[in-house]
Amino acid sequence: MKGHEYRRAGRSALLSISVAVVMGLAFTVIAITSAWAHGEKAQMPFLRMRSVQWYDIVWSKAEVKVGETVEITGKFHLSEFWPDSIGYPKESFLNIGQPGAVFVRKEVFLNGTFVPRAFTLEPGKTYEFKIVLLARRPGDWHVHPVMNIRNGGPLSGPGEYIKVTGDYADFTNTVTTLDGKTFDLETFGLTGIYSWHFLWMAIAAVWVAYWFRRGGFISRCLRVAGSPDVQSADKMISPLDEKIALGFLGGTLLIVMVAFTRTEAALPRALPLQSGLITIAPGDPAMNAPENVLVKYERAIYDVPGRRLVVNLQITNNSNEPVQIGELNTASVRFLNPKVMKDAVKYPDYLLAPEGLSVSDEKPIAPGETRKLSIIAQDALWDTQRLADIYYGTDSSMAGLLVFLGQNGTRHVIEIGGPAVPNYTNIGLLKL
Amino acid sequence: MSYTDVDVPNRRDKVQAAFRSFGEVAAAASVLNWLLLFIFFCVLLGAYHIHTMLLMGDWDFWIDWKDRRYWPTVGPIVTIPFIAAAQFFFWEKFRLPFGATFVVLALLVGEWINRYVNFWGWTWFPVNFCWPTEFIPGALFIDCVLLMSRSYIMTAVIGGLGYALLMYPSNWPILAQFHMPVEKNGLVMTLADLMGFETVRTGTPEYIRLIEKGTLRSFGQDVVPVSSFFAGFVSMVMYLIWHFIGRWFSRTDFIARI
Ligand SMILES: [Cu+2]
Numbered sequence: 001m002k003g004h005e006y007r008r009a010g011r012s013a014l015l016s017i018s019v020a021v022v023m024g025l026a027f028t029v030i031a032i033t034s035a036w037a038h039g040e041k042a043q044m045p046f047l048r049m050r051s052v053q054w055y056d057i058v059w060s061k062a063e064v065k066v067g068e069t070v071e072i073t074g075k076f077h078l079s080e081f082w083p084d085s086i087g088y089p090k091e092s093f094l095n096i097g098q099p100g101a102v103f104v105r106k107e108v109f110l111n112g113t114f115v116p117r118a119f120t121l122e123p124g125k126t127y128e129f130k131i132v133l134l135a136r137r138p139g140d141w142h143v144h145p146v147m148n149i150r151n152g153g154p155l156s157g158p159g160e161y162i163k164v165t166g167d168y169a170d171f172t173n174t175v176t177t178l179d180g181k182t183f184d185l186e187t188f189g190l191t192g193i194y195s196w197h198f199l200w201m202a203i204a205a206v207w208v209a210y211w212f213r214r215g216g217f218i219s220r221c222l223r224v225a226g227s228p229d230v231q232s233a234d235k236m237i238s239p240l241d242e243k244i245a246l247g248f249l250g251g252t253l254l255i256v257m258v259a260f261t262r263t264e265a266a267l268p269r270a271l272p273l274q275s276g277l278i279t280i281a282p283g284d285p286a287m288n289a290p291e292n293v294l295v296k297y298e299r300a301i302y303d304v305p306g307r308r309l310v311v312n313l314q315i316t317n318n319s320n321e322p323v324q325i326g327e328l329n330t331a332s333v334r335f336l337n338p339k340v341m342k343d344a345v346k347y348p349d350y351l352l353a354p355e356g357l358s359v360s361d362e363k364p365i366a367p368g369e370t371r372k373l374s375i376i377a378q379d380a381l382w383d384t385q386r387l388a389d390i391y392y393g394t395d396s397s398m399a400g401l402l403v404f405l406g407q408n409g410t411r412h413v414i415e416i417g418g419p420a421v422p423n424y425t426n427i428g429l430l431k432l
Numbered sequence: 433m434s435y436t437d438v439d440v441p442n443r444r445d446k447v448q449a450a451f452r453s454f455g456e457v458a459a460a461a462s463v464l465n466w467l468l469l470f471i472f473f474c475v476l477l478g479a480y481h482i483h484t485m486l487l488m489g490d491w492d493f494w495i496d497w498k499d500r501r502y503w504p505t506v507g508p509i510v511t512i513p514f515i516a517a518a519q520f521f522f523w524e525k526f527r528l529p530f531g532a533t534f535v536v537l538a539l540l541v542g543e544w545i546n547r548y549v550n551f552w553g554w555t556w557f558p559v560n561f562c563w564p565t566e567f568i569p570g571a572l573f574i575d576c577v578l579l580m581s582r583s584y585i586m587t588a589v590i591g592g593l594g595y596a597l598l599m600y601p602s603n604w605p606i607l608a609q610f611h612m613p614v615e616k617n618g619l620v621m622t623l624a625d626l627m628g629f630e631t632v633r634t635g636t637p638e639y640i641r642l643i644e645k646g647t648l649r650s651f652g653q654d655v656v657p658v659s660s661f662f663a664g665f666v667s668m669v670m671y672l673i674w675h676f677i678g679r680w681f682s683r684t685d686f687i688a689r690i
Contacts, residue, residue: 093637100555104630107617114617116629118639137556148637175626178613185627189560189609196606197540200568204537207572211530216465220526234582236527242579245529249576252569260601263608270611272655273499273643274625 045390046083047155048331050399052147053077053415054157055329058345059143064135066166069106072131072145075287076157081399081417082123087151089121091277094129097144097156102164103133104173111283119278121149126287126413127280135164136171158332160348179269207248214241292318293404293412298372300398300420302391308378309398309420315371321406322364328357328377330400333385335377340405353379364407375402391422476535480514481542490636492543492565493551495610496628498603499643500655507565508596508663509670511536515571515595516671517678519578519587525682529579532595536571540564560610561631569602570595588671596664600656 057074064070078089094108094115108115109130121127131145144159173185215223220236227233296314303310317323326341327334334347335356343352356379365371382388390398399417406412451457484492487510491497519531543564551557574591581587610624621629628638644655 091639093639095634095637096632097634098632101557101631103632105632106630108629114619116616116619116621116625116638118637146634148639150637150639154634154637173630175614175623177623178615178620181612183623185560185623185630186558187560188623189606192606192609193560193563197544197563197566200566200602201537201540204533204568204572207533207575208530208537211528212465212469216462217468217526217528218461218464220528224525224527233527237529237579245576245579248572249580252572252576256569256598256602259605263605267608267612269613270608271613271620271622272611273496274619274621275641275643275645 041386043153043156044393045331045387046393046395046397047086047153049387049390050079050081050083050397050417051086051149051152052155052157053079053329053399053401054145054332055401055413056345057145057158057347059160059162061162062160063163063165066135066138066164066168066171068135070103070133070135070162072133072143073129074145074157075126075128076147077126077401077413077415078121078123079399079417080124080415081397083395085394086153087149089123089147089149089152091118091150092121093118093148094131095146095148095154096131096133097146097154097159098141100137102135102137102139102141103143103162104136105131106134107132111281113278113281115278115280117274117276117278118150119280121147121280127283128287134173135162135166136173137168138164138166140164156332158348158351203248203252210244291412291414293323293414294318295402295414295416297416297418300418301423302388302398302420303423304388304391305425306378307380307382307388308376309382310374310376311416311420312372312374313402313416315365315373317365317367317369319406319410319412320367321408321410322366323404323406323410323412324362324364325357325359325375325402326405327403328375328400329403330377330398331385331387333379333381333387335379341403351381351385353377353381356381390420396420396422472534473538476514476518477538477542480535480539481546483514484511484539484543488565490641493562494628494633494636495561495563495607495624497641497643498565498607498624500600501644501659502642503565504596504600504656505659505663505666507567507599508570508660509666511539511567512592512595512667512670513674513677514539515574516588516674517681519575520584520675520678521682523578524679529575531578532571532574533568536567540566540568557631558627561627563606565599566603566606567599570598573598584672584675588668588675592667592671593661593664596667597660599663600660 054074054076057072060071060073061068082088094110096103096105107130110119111127111129113119129145133143140161140163142159143162145157147155147157149155171186174182175185176182214220223236224233294316296316298312298314300309300311302308324337324340326337329335333351333353333356334343335353336343337357337359338355339362343354356377358376358378360374360376361371390396396419397417398420399415402414402416404412404414451460488506491503491506497503514535515532518535519529522528522531522534547559547562547564551562552559574587574595577591577594578584578587581590607624610627611622614621614623614626616626616629628641
């Protein structure tokens, strides 16, 4: 090999090692998804508009200390317009979107049922949830409720910043077992983990060192290469080597056996990991009662240059009070009709269009009346939340929650949905 | 290729001329030995670590995936390939019976760096939640089998089986304490399940957890031995396949072409 060939070989070896290191790092980062913030925008609009309709989401506090809890409560309606392309929500999991293990998830309830594992959801039904988080790491964290659905991916709800103050050093997370023993899960079992791993690594290192000191690679390689046959090469292993190996073998088996039997004796009540779907309680019947305001979805146009969605509806008010349209909520973006509704819960700004909704006929719809009208949801959020891509979808359809407000304060939350036709110029909109 | 293939009459003189004394030769060989040790360790660490993360991934990462059925099945089967290849290389070229222990030690050093720096350091998963599986006892065993038997077939059969059977018992002293039962809102959970619930993994919903769901009904409670023996038999086959891959990677004839 000439000099430049050595350099070439060296370069390619270095390159392979770097590629291996970079791949290892990249894979780890992907595997543990530390960078989550606002990943939901990358999802296609139909996934966000026609799957989980999150609403009434409330973060109990905007700031907590390490060791204090914060609650996220709310409801979601599982879309009646569930896309064909994502799996039926047979296995779903109510998760949290947060950057790393910054909060400990203490409780998650769905319709009052504790759900640490997966459950089945039914499209068309409304559920209420409550999440209790224990602050663990100081910082400013964007936290979302997320519904994971097998073959559907993560369907993220709205996110809000929660500021955690204090010091991680003060954090503890205790639990009491059925045997009545109390542990801090933050540090539980660490001594055993570190000592066993250290012990075996030390034994392994001694084994490798013993053999490495018996001539290293160069002379052993030359001796093997110089041996006329396998038998004479095998003579490199001396009887003493074999005795020492036997000692390592016996010692290893003895340590494993003794440690195993002692563990079995010390912890006879160890259970296998628990698994299986959880059945959810039916929840408050009022949440799924039939609505007495009926909405017929007639035609929708997504006006591309105007960044607005126009939907023609026929509404029949069978309730006993006049109603008005206050809000359209789709993909967690809330388009409010300022004449009827103000945001009362300090909803995250990046998802709120406080004056985003207008109605072609603002007059309240009287009890018993049927009226045709158009709603217009218009805001730059169509672009910034990348919902405008609706007209790139394979079935160009939308769905969302339409919120009616009765004169006496009754709220009617009704899902609407159907095809949306793109309009690339302003011509033709007047015909609505 | 041997030295006689190439006709270089004064080759030995030239080699001798590069060093002034026998001591210098020994010193150079010693430096080269340490360099090779370091290079072998790093290269095997990188390759083995990626291989294990891709194939064993979550079972090795999380405490609530270390079950009685899939973990002792997947673990040995996906880790024995590098053991087979490394044993061939170190035994065939150097008569060094530490191939298995050497690669497994490298793997564990890599995993510990990853778990400590990335999992704990960057994303704050507690170390007791994401410690790596212990494979060293099985590796010591299979190295000793190769040394005693001096036969790759015996190593595949006895060593492969033993390697798989040793995985669960050598981890149980660490794992068992996390299988103590707790009650949470009327539900029985092990501490490992509880930690899996409390430690939020945004990208790992609970339903993707591939663990025992009580499907080995005819074998009753003895899930671990059944899984381990199955893993042992597959490990034997894997050992032989990867023995030949090790053979292929240990070739030196391409050097002649450089
Ligand atoms: Cu976010």
